Amino acid sequence: MTQRLPPSLTPLDTALAALLRDVDPVAPVALPLSEAIGCVATGAPQVAVYPPHDIAAADGWALRANDLVGASAYAPLPLATAPVWVDAGDALPEGCDCVLDADAVEVSGPLAQVLAEGVPGQGIRRAGADIAAGTTAGVEGYPVGPADLLLAGVAAVDRLSVRRPRLRIVNVPGATTTAHMIAGFARAAGLDVKALEAAARDEASIADVLDASACDLLLTMGGSGLGRRDAAVTALARRGELLAHGIALQPGRTAALGRLGKVPVVALPGSPDHALAAWLALVLPLVDRLSVRQPRRQMTLPLARKIASSVGIAEVALLAEEHRAWMPLAVGEWPLQAIARADAWLIIPARHEGFAAATPVDAYLMQE
Incomplete structure (x- = not known):
């Protein structure tokens, strides 16, 4: 035709x-984190390793796992020295390599006894576990997202270079x-x-x-x-x-x-x-x-049914993802409910008559 x-x-x-x-x-601008989201990053600043040292992952008692071998509720293990209580985020005391829950230790005056064993690394976050060396806040040429703001905030980076x-x-x-x-x-x-x-x-x-x-x-x-x-x-x-x-x-x-x-x-x-x-x-x-945005991400899925298009004019199709396939919602003329439901969109070139059912097509996501 x-x-x-x-x-x-x-x-x-x-x-x-x-x-x-x-x-x-x-031109690039340096924006506060609250204003940078959605803007395209012009650089990717490296953020500091986090945590910088081992920290407690939860509130509890900081101890050394080798000192707790054999401890149980039936065979409490007395401690030679009083344990140290730490809150989540606190640095681990020297020599400690685990954090036990509050009810794993009984303290009575100067005496303390442990009711459970521990293993190295239990209840702690190792240095660099959240942010490893070389991690960047954002990727140049791509929009700044919520996860980028999280990394920047944790690493005390208060501004990002973006194009807006x-x-x-x-x-x-x-x-x-x-x-x-x-x-x-x-x-x-x-x-x-x-x-x-x-x-x-x-x-x-x-x-x-x-x-x-x-x-x-x-x-x-x-x-x-x-x-x-x-x-x-x-x-x-x-x-x-x-x-x-x-x-x-x-x-x-x-x-x-x-x-x-x-x-x-x-x-x-x-x-x-x-x-x-x-x-x-x-x-x-x-x-x-x-x-200067990098190419937008596309998702390739087969069409759930065919799309017919008129040759000579480019037509935009709205698509919804259903059962790992693209279901056409509207082509050429769009009811408002199709706009509300759409997950993706596709331009059918003017030279095409459309696409047969089951044809894999690359569609741009409405939200990314």
Whole structure:
């Protein structure tokens, strides 16, 4: 089957190449741990070995295992010297190599007796058991995650070097719900998000707030279609350069691309499904270029059923993982419940008619 591309639509690959042209990475910044999560690491600082010495893993009595041989509740073993009580995290006293529970030792005045044997290493954490030599907080080119913050915090590293592109979202009245959704995805992707709303849907009102002086990427939300009140595209053309309007992408075909000076601009449709598809297909590659992010992780699973697609236009499919297979939820047109259920997404190239059932496909995860 052959479908001719409408002359008004720009092929996705062509549009993406124009959008990425001359886009340079943002400069690294050192952020507090609380602000670094989700941002792409620009370095991987080595963290100190932890614990630096043997410590107690739990509250109890610090003892030497060789001194406890034969001890039991039926044959208590008197101790020549009083045992040392330690709390979890305390350094082990010199010569001790195990920590027994509180009820394993009876203390009566100056006398103490042990009711159980111990083995070396019992109840303790060895030096370097949690963080070995050479461990880094984060991996260069990948987002900082909660585990990276844990390592950094334990090792007393209070800042991480990351790239955090500055995103400005201009909401056209009537697309507030969609703008909130995209802002949430943007924050999860490690962007510094600032949002504002145009006073009205007309070209002049939108043009008034198209300011790229303090951002690395600008998105408009709504007003990109062909209706009488859809003025975001004309406002972009008035203030800057319009690269393309109408992309061979479904959902998302009414998206537009441009620049304000050197700052790339993407005009997203107001409909949630069209905006999200354009975010995935157009904006995420731009974010990755600005952040110098390594390729996003894909998961390969067979399709639970076939996906049919129209030749001539790239279509985005939403997928859910079911029984170690990808179950297609929606292709080309997305009900909102499909967006809520989706675990992954897949772009079907314009030259493809789709994929047969059981075909292994590489899909990007919605959350990573």
